Amino acid sequence: MENTIRRGRVWVLLDKNGKLIEDIDTDQIYHNAFLHITDIAQMGQYALGNLEGWKDFPKKCQPGDIVLTGRNFGAGSSRQQAVDCFIALSVGMIVAPSFGAIYFRNAVNSGFPVLKIRGFEELFDRRQIETGDTVEIDFLRGTARNLSKNASMEVEPMCSVQYDIFRAGNLFEYGKMLAQGLS
């Protein structure tokens, strides 16, 4: 059985007025000026590079950190780089009330954990979550706690395809397992 628990320090994506940012599109996550790059290792430096106030994220972020953000994260284009740039930085997980459809499946296919959270806006308004907190999330069971504030959080567990692909490593490995009848 895989370890399905991730613990990490949280970054809550806020604008300069301290509000949760919604509808962050893939050009704010990974700008089209860098789409010619095909080497994942080169992509981390551009993560959130066009999101006002977050250009220094690649420098501040540590491996295992967890990004929390407003609804419809990853709206816009189909670029895999907008997922790969977080993989390059070894970000542990991205959690949002909802994701752009293509973004979500790009993350699933790369075996990168993205989870949907319920009641995030209220949690944020009640100051039960802020940047720097440490949270622990079991993405198979959908249980989550903010250890710093001793507050519980409600996340949706991974759906079956997401978990199967995650467990295999990525879509390619999952496909090879299916082809060999190992699913």
Next chain:
Amino acid sequence: MEKTIIEKIIQSHSPDETAAGKIVWMDLDIRSARDFGGPNVAKNYEREYGDSAPADPAKTFFTFDLCVPACTLKYADNQQACREFAAKHGIKVFDVDMGIGSHVLIEEGLALPNGTVVGTDSHLNILGAVGCFGQGMGDVDIAFAFKTGKTWFEVPESLKVVFKGSFKAPTSAKDLTLYVLKKLGTEQAALRSVEFYGGAAKGLTLAGRITLCSMVTEMAGIIGFIPEFGTSLVGETEPFLKSRYSPLQADPGAVYANTIEIDIDGLPPQVAVPFLPNNVQDVSELKGTKINSGFIGSCTNGRLEDFREAASILKTHKVKPQVMLKVVPATRRVYAQLLEEGIVEDLFRSGAIILNPGCGGCAEGHVGLTGKGEVQISTGNRNFAGKQGKGKTFLAGPAVVAASCAAGEIRSPEDL
């Protein structure tokens, strides 16, 4: 079980019983990649599958439309890498001369009613305009699709949108589309298939259908369908649709997540204000906003009807000095139509800059980028902060963009 359109299309391509919310394996009629994402597709493919053959090279395509012809060394390299990969596997390339991939797939008869098509273009759901399930995907998905001819997909719920009333020129499909965005925001259609009904939908030409379906992406939806059609669809400009247009219809008892009526009677031209496509106002509310540049083209408004709309204004009004109007036909076929109808000459004489077919300034690689402080009015589909540069982009239909370029400020054609 009675089914929605998306349920029917996926069902006809899947061994699994299909219903909204279920995740199924789906066969893909066409899989494609373009110069964004394409090189990564080839790289993923070779890493995972070596030199082995794709599932079916005849159903696999590259379409170059973003940086065409390559104007940076990186894209020259990337496109050449795709060509070499394609040559090795017997895959056809619609190269830098052809124009926007999604439109080329329609023109070439590859995207067909009731078909399934994927590619590395987030606006591939444009294919809903011809009743085809098109979907943009990332380079992992597409490499897998090249190799296997399949993808997994969660069958979306459907939303029914019913238009009430009618509008008349200069209001056009783009204004209708922007108004839908204003009403639905990014929540109502999110992760859903949208079926558009009502006379205003039924009467749309192919170009208008493309406009409406393209911006389902900005509604955060999966795809849009316009099942009813009239004579305007297979009219004189799109003869290639004539023999084969028979889209699936939803069953009478199909289940919808929601039904929304939108009253569009007498709708005036609409404009989306930076920095969200759903931040939409009547053009009259923005009258007097100074602009520096305009753009007419993109996968949303790059067809003959769109340029006819613009030319009807610019035939008699010149682009104001100091305003830069950039015009980019969607495809080579559209470019030929513009030449035949004298529209290239009309636009040229008005002062517009006319470029070869392609995506235009939605991304770095073609024209339509903005500098800091620049205000642009564009027929594109996205005005997110920083996307096309540091300037501000307003979104509108071709007639409003043309009128605004003539006036030097945002202006309804009726106000010229």
